[in-house]
Amino acid sequence: MTGKRILMIVGDFGEDYETMVPYQALEMVGHEVDTVCPEKEAGETVKTAIHDFRGDQTYLEERGHDFEVNATMADIDPADYDALVVPGGRAPEYLRTYDAVLDAVRHFFEADKPVASLCHGPQILAAAGVLDGYEMTAYPAVRAEVEAAGCSWVDEVTRDRNLVTGQAWPDHQEWLAEFLDMLGTDIEHGETAAVADD
Secondary structure, eight states, X not given: OOOOEEEEEXXXXXXXXXXXXXXXXXXXXXXXXXXXXXXOOTTOEEEEEEEEOSSSSSOEEEEEEEEEOOSOGGGOOGGGOSEEEEOOBSHHHHHTTOHHHHHHHHHHHHTTOOEEEETTTHXXXXXXXXXXXXXXXXXXXXXXXHXXXXXXXXXXXXXXXXXXXXXXXXXXXXXXXXXXXXXXXXOOOOOOOOOOOO
8 A cells, every 4th residue: 555645634622532543543554644733833733622421411621632733734735635634623613714724625625535524623624615415424513514514414424425524533443444445545454363371
């Protein structure tokens, strides 16, 4: 497999697991992931938030990690990338106000390149006006917003054309597997043997 070049758009108080896990998993299997945030230079960090589910009517938010962006949004060209990842959390509600973010998202849809989005990430896709006619999912509280943008709602990890969507970080396993398949990622598992000493 030849690794793909993937763009990930992140921001302050994006969901920690939805930022860290896809970044690490995609890099681990040989893809190159450039992380960008508007008005942040390569080497600067965004603050993440951990959203947990503890029986309340909505999620609980706690402080996560400092996540380093490794590219500068003003310097990148979306045409140089093979795929896009848009994580969730609180970041999408403000990231969607940046024209550069919306223009980047539109490029991937216009060019029919793979896009993976999770949780509140589809708020950005809705603002970019690219969801009309798609079958998809998102965090349930975002359902009305994405349906208003023209999508058909499904209550599970969904792959429709170039778009893979999930509801939140508990969907990682299936969501990432669908995205890796879309990217053409071939992971070979070697045989291992465990030997126990008596």
